[in-house]
Amino acid sequence: MPDQGRRGRKRGDHVTSRELRPEALPNPHSETPAEPPPPISPPKEFTAMPFASDAARFALSRRQALMGASALVLAPRALRAEPRRGGTLTIVLSSEPTSLVAATTVVTPSLSVSGKVTEGLLQYDFDLNPQPELATEWSVSADGLHYVFKLRPGVKWHDGRDFTSADVAFSLLLLKQVHPRGRSTFANLAEVATPDPLTAELRLSRPAPYLIKALASSETPILPKHIYEGTDAAANPNNAAPIGTGPFLFKEWARGSHVIYERNPNYWDSAKPYLDRLVVRFIPDPAARSAAFETGQADLGYRTPVAMADVERLRRVADLRFETKGNSYSFNVTKLEFNLDNEYFRNPKVRQAIAHTIDRAQIARIAFFGNAEPCASPIAPGLRAFHDPAPSPYGYDLAQAEKLLDEAGFRRGANRIRFRVPLDFNPVLDEGRRVADIVRATLGRIGIAVDVRAQDTGSFVRRVYTERDFAFTVNGLSNLFDPTVGVQRTYWSKNFIRGVPFSNCTNYSNPEVDRLLETAAVENDAARRAELFREFQRIVAVEVPDINICSPTFLTIYNKRAHGHSLTANGIEASLADAYVDA
Amino acid sequence: MSVALRTGQALRRTAIQAVPTMLGIIVLCFLLLQLMPGDVADVLAGESGAATAESLEAIRSRAGLDQPLLVQLGQYLWNVAHFDFGQSTRFGTPVSQLILERLPNTLVLMLTALGLALGLGILTGSVMAVYAGRWPDRVLQLVVLFFYSTPGFWIGLMAIVLFSVQLGWLPSGGSQTIGAELTGLAALLDRLPYLVLPALAMASFFIAVYARLTRAALLEVLRQDYLRTAVAKGLPPFVIYTRHALRNALIPVTTVAGMHLGNLLGGAVVVETVFSWPGMGRLALEAVAGRDFNVLLGVLLLSSFLVIVTNVAVDLLHAWLDPRTEAS
Numbered sequence: 001m002p003d004q005g006r007r008g009r010k011r012g013d014h015v016t017s018r019e020l021r022p023e024a025l026p027n028p029h030s031e032t033p034a035e036p037p038p039p040i041s042p043p044k045e046f047t048a049m050p051f052a053s054d055a056a057r058f059a060l061s062r063r064q065a066l067m068g069a070s071a072l073v074l075a076p077r078a079l080r081a082e083p084r085r086g087g088t089l090t091i092v093l094s095s096e097p098t099s100l101v102a103a104t105t106v107v108t109p110s111l112s113v114s115g116k117v118t119e120g121l122l123q124y125d126f127d128l129n130p131q132p133e134l135a136t137e138w139s140v141s142a143d144g145l146h147y148v149f150k151l152r153p154g155v156k157w158h159d160g161r162d163f164t165s166a167d168v169a170f171s172l173l174l175l176k177q178v179h180p181r182g183r184s185t186f187a188n189l190a191e192v193a194t195p196d197p198l199t200a201e202l203r204l205s206r207p208a209p210y211l212i213k214a215l216a217s218s219e220t221p222i223l224p225k226h227i228y229e230g231t232d233a234a235a236n237p238n239n240a241a242p243i244g245t246g247p248f249l250f251k252e253w254a255r256g257s258h259v260i261y262e263r264n265p266n267y268w269d270s271a272k273p274y275l276d277r278l279v280v281r282f283i284p285d286p287a288a289r290s291a292a293f294e295t296g297q298a299d300l301g302y303r304t305p306v307a308m309a310d311v312e313r314l315r316r317v318a319d320l321r322f323e324t325k326g327n328s329y330s331f332n333v334t335k336l337e338f339n340l341d342n343e344y345f346r347n348p349k350v351r352q353a354i355a356h357t358i359d360r361a362q363i364a365r366i367a368f369f370g371n372a373e374p375c376a377s378p379i380a381p382g383l384r385a386f387h388d389p390a391p392s393p394y395g396y397d398l399a400q401a402e403k404l405l406d407e408a409g410f411r412r413g414a415n416r417i418r419f420r421v422p423l424d425f426n427p428v429l430d431e432g433r434r435v436a437d438i439v440r441a442t443l444g445r446i447g448i449a450v451d452v453r454a455q456d457t458g459s460f461v462r463r464v465y466t467e468r469d470f471a472f473t474v475n476g477l478s479n480l481f482d483p484t485v486g487v488q489r490t491y492w493s494k495n496f497i498r499g500v501p502f503s504n505c506t507n508y509s510n511p512e513v514d515r516l517l518e519t520a521a522v523e524n525d526a527a528r529r530a531e532l533f534r535e536f537q538r539i540v541a542v543e544v545p546d547i548n549i550c551s552p553t554f555l556t557i558y559n560k561r562a563h564g565h566s567l568t569a570n571g572i573e574a575s576l577a578d579a580y581v582d583a
Numbered sequence: 584m585s586v587a588l589r590t591g592q593a594l595r596r597t598a599i600q601a602v603p604t605m606l607g608i609i610v611l612c613f614l615l616l617q618l619m620p621g622d623v624a625d626v627l628a629g630e631s632g633a634a635t636a637e638s639l640e641a642i643r644s645r646a647g648l649d650q651p652l653l654v655q656l657g658q659y660l661w662n663v664a665h666f667d668f669g670q671s672t673r674f675g676t677p678v679s680q681l682i683l684e685r686l687p688n689t690l691v692l693m694l695t696a697l698g699l700a701l702g703l704g705i706l707t708g709s710v711m712a713v714y715a716g717r718w719p720d721r722v723l724q725l726v727v728l729f730f731y732s733t734p735g736f737w738i739g740l741m742a743i744v745l746f747s748v749q750l751g752w753l754p755s756g757g758s759q760t761i762g763a764e765l766t767g768l769a770a771l772l773d774r775l776p777y778l779v780l781p782a783l784a785m786a787s788f789f790i791a792v793y794a795r796l797t798r799a800a801l802l803e804v805l806r807q808d809y810l811r812t813a814v815a816k817g818l819p820p821f822v823i824y825t826r827h828a829l830r831n832a833l834i835p836v837t838t839v840a841g842m843h844l845g846n847l848l849g850g851a852v853v854v855e856t857v858f859s860w861p862g863m864g865r866l867a868l869e870a871v872a873g874r875d876f877n878v879l880l881g882v883l884l885l886s887s888f889l890v891i892v893t894n895v896a897v898d899l900l901h902a903w904l905d906p907r908t909e910a911s
Contacts, residue, residue, distance in 0.1 A: 088762070096869070098627070098673050106631040178641075180633035234645065235675055255674075255684045256861030258761050279761050283859045284869070287740055291755040292859075294748045428630065458621025458874050461629035467620075478632055500636050501628040 083580040088277040089562055091572065092289055092298035092305055096256065096282040099239040103221055104178045108303070111218040113280055115575050116261050117158070118244035120217030121149055121168065124569035126328050127384075128213050128481055131568070133575075134163070134222055134245065135200075135215075144207030144524040151198040155268045157224050158243035158250075165194035170225035172202070178233045185214050185485065207522045209529060210482035216329060217246075218573040219481075247273035247577035258282065267577065274564070274580035286310070293320055293557055299581065300565055302556040302572040303327060308369045308430050311555065319559050326571020327554035330486070331380035331479045334372070334435060336547040337490075338472045340507045344419055345472060349408035351544040355394035356401035357442045364550045367434035372550035377537045378487050380479045380551040385530050388537040394544070401446045410447075418447040424464065425474035427457055435474045435549065466499045477502070481569070483533050484521045491540060492517050508545035589902060597895045601888070608887045609663065609880060613656050616876050622648055623672045623874045646672040646877075659880065668884070669877040673870075678881040681866065686885070688758055689862035691774075692855070693847045695782040700789035701840060707790065708797025709829060715802060723794070731791035736853040739784030743857070746780060753780055756859035781858040785851065789843060793836055800832035807831075834905055841897030845890045 093109045102114035121135040130138070137150040155163040169192035176186035188208045193201040204211075214220055222245070227238045242250050245268070248261035261278040281298065283289045286307040292298035293306065294317055306314060314320050336354070338345040345351055360374030373381050376392040394400075405411075410418040423439060425432035433454070440450040455463065464470050480486035489495050489502060493509035513536055520532040540546075556566055564578040565571065621629075624642040628634035643649050647658065662669055668678040707723055714720045730738075747755035759765075759774050804810065805828055813823050851864030863882055870879040 090761075095630075099675065105627065106633045107627060108630065178638075180628070180631060180635065180638045183635050183637060234641070240674075240676060252762075254761075254861065255676075255681055256688075256865060257758065257859070260762050277762060281757070281761070281859070283756060284865065285856045285859065288743070288756045288857055288859050291743050291748055295751065295755045297755060297757070455620075456872055457629040458619065458626040458872070460621075461625040462621035466625070497636060500639065501625065501634055502632050 083274045083564060083578070084583065085274050085580070086276050087581040087583065088279060089275050089565075089576070089579055089581050090279045090281060090297065090299045092281050092283050092292055092301045094282075094286070094289065094305065095284055097259070100242050100250065100253065100259065101221060101223070101239045101244075102218055103175060103223060103239070104180075104234040106180050109282070111573050112302075113259060114221055114242075115217035115246065115570075115573055116248040116278060117242045117246045117250055118217060118221040118223065119246045119575060120215050120220055120222060122212075122215040123574055124213065124216060124329065124481075126325055126569055128328065128569050130212060130215070133217065134168075138212075140212060142524075144209060144522075145204045147202040147204070147211070149200045149202075151200065152268060153198055155245050156266060157226075157245060158264065159224075161224070161226060162197070163222075163245050164197040165200040166197070167225045168192065168200040168222055169194050170229065171221065171223045174223065174228060174233060175220060179220075181219075181485070185211065185220075207524050209522070209524055209526075210484050213481040214485070216481075216568075216570050216573075217575065218329070218570050247575050248275075248278050256282065269577060272577040273575075274578070275576070278576065278579075290314060293317070293559070296559060299559045299562040300556070300572065301558075302566075303554045304371065304430070304552070305555075305557055308371060311369060311371065314557065319561075321558050321560050323556040323558065323566045324553055326556055326566030326568065328382055329481055329570035329573065331382035332476050332552055332554075333375055333378055333380050333479065333548050334429065334431060334474065334476050334550050334552060335378070336439065336472055336549065337475045337506050338544075338546060339468065339470050339505070340545060341468065342421070342471045344410070344421060347408050348543065349404045350410065351547075352394050353401040353404035353408070353446065354443065354448075355392055355544050355547050356397045356404070357446060358392070358439075358547055358549060359396045359442070360549055363435060363438055367431045367438055368550060368552055371553045371555060372431075373553060374549070375551040376541060376548050378477065378479075378491070378540060378546070378548050379483050379533060379537060382551065383479055383483065385526070386483050386533045388534050388541075390538075390541070392547075393542055398442075398446055405446060405448075412447045416447055417449045420449040420451065421471040422451045422453050423472055423474065424453045424455065424460060424470050426460055426476060427455065429474065429476050431552070432474050432476075439474070461501045464505050465501045465503065468498065468505070473505075475505075484517070488517045488521065491536070491545070506545045508540075508543075510539065510543065513539055590899060593895055593898050593902075597891060601891045604891065605884060605887050606660075608883060609660065610656070612880055612883050613659065613876075616879065617652065619871075619874065621874055622646075623876070624648070626873050627673065642672065659877075663884070668881040671870075671875050671878045673873045673875040673878070678877050681878060682863065682881050682885060685861055685863045685866050688860060689848075689851055689855075689864060691778070692781055692785065692860060692862055693844070693851060695778055696785035696789070697840065697844065697847060699782055700786040700793055700843075701836070703786070704790045704793025705797050705829070705833070705836065707794040709801060709824065711794065711798040712801035712805065713824065715798070720798075727791045727794045729791075730787045731795070733787070734853075735784045735787050736857050738787050739780065739854055739857045742780045742784060753777075756857075758860055781854050781860050784857070785847065785854045789840075789847075792839065792843075796836050796839060797829075797832060800835050801828055804828045804832045830904060834901065837897055837900055837904065841893055844893045845886070848886050848889070 093112055095109050097109040097113050098107050099105050099110050100113055101118050102110045119134050121133060122130040123133045124130055134152055134155065135149040136152050139148050149168065151165055151168065157163055172186060172189060172192050175182035176189055188204040188206040189202060190205045191203050193203065195201065224243060227243065228236055240253060247264050247267045249264045251260040251262045253259045259280045263273055263276050267273060283292055289298070289301065290306045290310045293314060296319065315322065338351055340346050360376065364370065364372040364374050375381055377388045379386045379388065381387045381389070405418055412418055423436050425436040436452045440452050443450050464473055477490060478486055490504050491508055491513055492504060493514050496504040496507050516532050516536040520529050523529040523532060556571060558565065561582040562579065564580050565576060567578055568574045622643070623646055624639045627642060628639060647655055659669065670676065671678055671681055674681065707727065711720045711723050743755045746753045753776050758777050763773060765773050810823065810827060813827050848864065851862055852868045854860065855862040855865040856868065867879060867882040870882065
């Protein structure tokens with residue numbers, strides 16, 4: 001499923017005056033609990049998060065650029081052959097980017113290609129711990145209001161100009177204006193100071209604990225100031241023929257067919273990239289994508305690049321390999337969302353009754369062909385620091401569901417039907433139709449007649465978010481890299497905004513949930529922040545403004561000749577400087 | 584009447600008809616498109632799952648969607664009158680550039696498919712008529728019935744499974760070897776294998792249509808008196824069939840083929856999608872799904888223009904095939 005849920009919530013004037021007490025921060029390390037080291041884990045001293053520190057005002061991470069970078073790359077290679085220089089890697093996407101720079105748009109295919117040319121300050125390991133990219137060192141003050149980034153020296157734009165802190169300052173402030181999520185991600189960013197060409201200092205008006213995870217190239221691309229300054233960023237020709245600092249030079253965009261990138265011989269990481277050429281093909285038809293993998297015309301695709309129904313067949317193709325890593329920059333949760341203004345669904349007993357009919361394991365097996373993890377929480381299991389693994393308080397129990405509906409006053413009438421409602425599914429989801437059909441069949445058994453309605457993306461978005469002409473939907477929510485960014489938006493009552501997609505379309509409003517979300521958005525203490533989100537999950541699990549069903553397991557499919565592509569949290573969306581192919 | 588005069592007349596007649604036709608198409612399409620739920624900003628936000636009220640407003644204002652409907656229509660017509668087809672809101676690129684990049688691909692595919700359909704269809708139809716009632720006719724009728732009743736995209740998918748996935752003879756999609764940077768004959772030869780399957784998939788239905796039409800028309804013609812005369816004169820059968828019979832039998836085929844050019848544009852949508860062919864049909868489909876109406880109107884405008892041009896060409900062809908046509 002593409003990240004139709006990658007949406008920002010609006011933040012700003014809502015934060016309560018609750019005081020932050022940075023000196024009371026006990027957690028020495030990170031929001032991410034100590035995990036077993038990831039397979040590409042850098043040396044031990046690098047596994048701790050570099051910023052939040054105990055008592056110290058600044059805890060500068062002394063992460064050496066080259067060490068960090070080479071550790072990230074060389075560790076897994078030690079076991080296998082040296083990367084081969086040369087060759088072409090072909091990536092397949094299901095649709096065409098609208099722009100080759102993910103600055104004014106975040107449609108998935110644009111995110112897929114942007115990082116090849118346009119890099120970010122940081123990249124992330126599988127557990128979202130920051131790693132150096134354009135920034136070599138960084139620190140966050142204990143009060144979470146002051147960030148310092150030391151930039152990599154000797155980096156040049158593809159047109160030969162020097163990359164400096166002025167580009168960083170310009171980009172962050174531009175993205176705050178024009179990026180679809182920038183207005184919320186950088187809402188608290190007050191100013192960016194550039195004391196010298198290789199230092200950028202961010203000053204925030206309020207803490208933004210998720211900000212350090214938002215600096216990947218696909219999310220926060222660092223743009224050339226001399227190209228974008230004084231122009232309309234959305235119409236800048238650079239979006240269709242980009243220059244950046246990245247390992248690949250843009251060569252050609254054949255509309256409707258492909259984009260070609262060539263090796264940047266002057267890349268700052270001098271041995272890389274290993275590939276001579278990177279081809280990104282757009283193949284809209286799912287069957288044609290499967291054929292492209294089978295015939296070897298495609299080497300690599302991510303976020304389950306083929307129809308889920310085809311995965312089992314492709315698993316038997318000798319040359320193909322499957323990978324789940326490198327899809328952790330954005331986990332999704334597929335859910336049923338109720339319109340709480342609907343005459344039936346405003347009644348909590350009806351929602352509880354429906355929650356009692358959801359057999360998550362069955363849906364994961366049938367609708368997702370097993371490629372999903374049952375998940376009763378809006379926060380995906382992948383965000384381990386925040387996810388509450390507790391099962392739904394309303395277990396699978398059809399008898400109990402019928403009892404609740406009787407109690408709610410919706411008794412079986414003519415034809416043993418209690419009432420009839422339409423169900424819309426988000427067409428972007430591969431599994432949307434199948435989940436809707438399963439829900440229709442199960443609800444039929446407890447006397448609720450469901451009419452499944454199909455429509456295209458434009459119609460669905462207009463119907464649900466502008467016209468609110470719906471009863472309930474099968475929808476997906478992208479958690480992104482943090483629940484404040486990815487989850488808050490659908491539960492926060494101040495984000496009930498008609499006409500804005502992926503806002504709070506249920507019209508759920510609970511002052512306690514609002515308080516928890518708003519507090520968590522500015523809470524510097526990782527443990528306390530996780531606890532706030534746990535409490536939030538407990539409340540919404542009981543009140544069921546929506547029913548969370550499964551978190552799809554995104555698969556990266558690749559030909560066995562392709563290597564070195566799924567090394568970071570955003571895997572294929574990263575620069576691919578480390579990717580190489582067998583001859 | 585001289586050929587030049589006849590051609591000039593046809594062209595003038597067409598020009599007079601074309602302008603109001605195209606104007607009508609634009610206005611009708613423009614108004615119909617307003618009935619579609621959702622706009623370009625909705626789709627972009629839906630696909631990216633990210634929007635704020637401000638970013639949506641910026642997209643709408645750039646697309647001019649915040650203007651009253653009639654102002655939008657007037658503006659569009661004014662621009663088209665100056666050969667400015669506007670910007671694609673989705674891609675931020677001029678529509679004319681998007682279309683012109685794809686037009687050659689579609690034309691190549693369409694013309695190859697039409698050529699294949701006509702060639703194979705007329706050939707098959709002739710064989711069927713010559714052997715009418717005997718076993719070659721029976722067998723070919725079965726084959727033709729299969730192509731007639733099977734959708735082209737399914738034939739395309741099956742051809743991919745057989746020739747690309749199983750046998751590995753032909754590429755499964757695309758229009759050329761990406762990044763090969765060939766020119767001249769080498770480029771042409773490179774494109775050929777990519778063209779075979781989509782052109783056949785697109786032509787399959789039309790091969791069947793033309794075969795049946797040719798067979799029927801030829802059987803009709805073969806009963807005419809002048810053919811008995813030709814046989815009595817002792818002309819060789821090949822000359823009788825090609826020069827005397829087929830030429831007259833071709834009138835219905837060319838008429839239908841002319842009308843089919845519009846259908847081919849429509850059929851191109853499906854075939855181009857199945858074979859990842861970067862043509863105009865897919866552009867139109869994606870423009871509908873993306874509510875990128877400037878692009879869609881541009882494609883429709885160009886398609887209607889192509890259909891009109893084809894009609895002229897068919898008229899002229901008829902006049903050449905059968906000089907009596909022009910008199911009526």
